[in-house]
Amino acid sequence: MTVNRLGSYRSATGEGRQIVLIDAAEGSRLVLDRLPGGEDARLLAHLAADEPDANGRLVCADYLANGDRACRTLRTRDLQLPGEGMVGLAGRQQPPPASPVLVDSTGARYRLAATQSPREMRWQREQEGQLRVVSAREVVAALQDYEPVCTLTRAAIRAWRSDRRISVATLGLELRRIETSPIVLNRRLREAVVRAVRERGVSLSAIAIACGREKHDPRGNGSGETSWLLRRVGLAPDRARGVCNPWVHSDTLALIAREGLGIAPREVELG
Numbered sequence: 709m710t711v712n713r714l715g716s717y718r719s720a721t722g723e724g725r726q727i728v729l730i731d732a733a734e735g736s737r738l739v740l741d742r743l744p745g746g747e748d749a750r751l752l753a754h755l756a757a758d759e760p761d762a763n764g765r766l767v768c769a770d771y772l773a774n775g776d777r778a779c780r781t782l783r784t785r786d787l788q789l790p791g792e793g794m795v796g797l798a799g800r801q802q803p804p805p806a807s808p809v810l811v812d813s814t815g816a817r818y819r820l821a822a823t824q825s826p827r828e829m830r831w832q833r834e835q836e837g838q839l840r841v842v843s844a845r846e847v848v849a850a851l852q853d854y855e856p857v858c859t860l861t862r863a864a865i866r867a868w869r870s871d872r873r874i875s876v877a878t879l880g881l882e883l884r885r886i887e888t889s890p891i892v893l894n895r896r897l898r899e900a901v902v903r904a905v906r907e908r909g910v911s912l913s914a915i916a917i918a919c920g921r922e923k924h925d926p927r928g929n930g931s932g933e934t935s936w937l938l939r940r941v942g943l944a945p946d947r948a949r950g951v952c953n954p955w956v957h958s959d960t961l962a963l964i965a966r967e968g969l970g971i972a973p974r975e976v977e978l979g
Contacts, residue, residue: 712761714739714768727752727771729764733788739764740782741771749782751888754789758869767884779888780958807860812850818842820864820879828875829864831857844882849954852895854978858886894956897964897976898941904969912937915968940964 715727725741732738735757742749753767771777807820816835823830823841833842833850847857861883865876904910916922916932923933938944939953940960946953962973969976 712764714765715772717772727768729755729761732786736789737761737764738782738786739767741777741779742782750779751782751786752779753884754786754887756869778890780890807864808856810847810851810856814850816850818847818850820860822874826875827873828877829868829879831861831879844879845886848886848893852893852954854886854893858883890958891955892958892961893954893978894940894942894961895954896978897956897961898943900965900969900971900976901937901941901943910969915964919963919968937964937968 710731712729713726714729717725717727719725724744726744728740728742730738730740732754737755737759739752739755740749741752752771753764755761755763771779810818812818814835816833818831818833820829821832822828823832830841831844831847833840833846844857844861848854851857861879865880865883868874868876901912901915904915905912911932912934913932916934916937917930919937921933921936922930924930935944939946940956941964942952942954942956945951958973961976965971965973965976
């Protein structure tokens with residue numbers, strides 16, 4: 709396996725980390741953030757076989773310039789996939805037909821279409837006669853599901869990648885952020901919490917306490933911090949925005965699943 713070092717930095721805890729480009733399936737390459745020995749690998753981007761290594765250096769530069777540096781842990785299947793925009797589309801040369809229309813619970817309609825200026829392929833939202841460009845992540849949030857948004861986005865990138873008349877650069881960046889972000893959908897976790905309360909008689913307070921979220925009244929009586937739990941699983945409005953948040957950090961999802969519900973985190977992950 710070829711490993712090309714793209715950059716390095718020190719984390720908030722002082723440990724040295726490296727940004728590397730490694731070989732993956734079918735000529736694709738992975739941009740990873742990892743320790744010098746290869747441990748604790750995190751995925752930044754998955755370059756398709758027809759992308760130059762220079763794109764990896766661009767990803768590295770953008771990542772090092774961003775103080776947040778949030779990305780998900782590398783998965784075994786990442787090494788087995790052919791790269792962004794290539795899944796299940798080998799050999800396809802012709803542009804796809806018009807993108808299917810996706811509809812969310814409010815009746816808003818979403819589809820991929822080319823914008824006028826600049827000319828690029830983007831997701832667009834239509835509701836009550838109003839049309840506006842939205843990110844792929846916004847569509848995922850509106851539908852509370854990654855599919856078919858990710859599949860349609862990959863297809864569009866694959867079909868238009870070599871056409872200089874329409875850019876897919878922004879669409880590709882949006883897909884990479886969805887695939888590597890540690891902030892994930894909470895729908896299946898929410899369903900598991902509701903099911904535990906209804907079918908197993910587990911209280912929200914007990915789940916919160918099991919997660920280490922406990923509060924005490926003036927008399928010292930303890931109870932679970934249910935408001936924290938409800939906001940994390942999207943059952944109560946977020947304090948800052950006043951609406952239910954469809955997202956949760958993957959570490960919090962794992963905590964609630966493992967400690968609060970006694971199940972494996974993979975059972976409530978949406979892939």
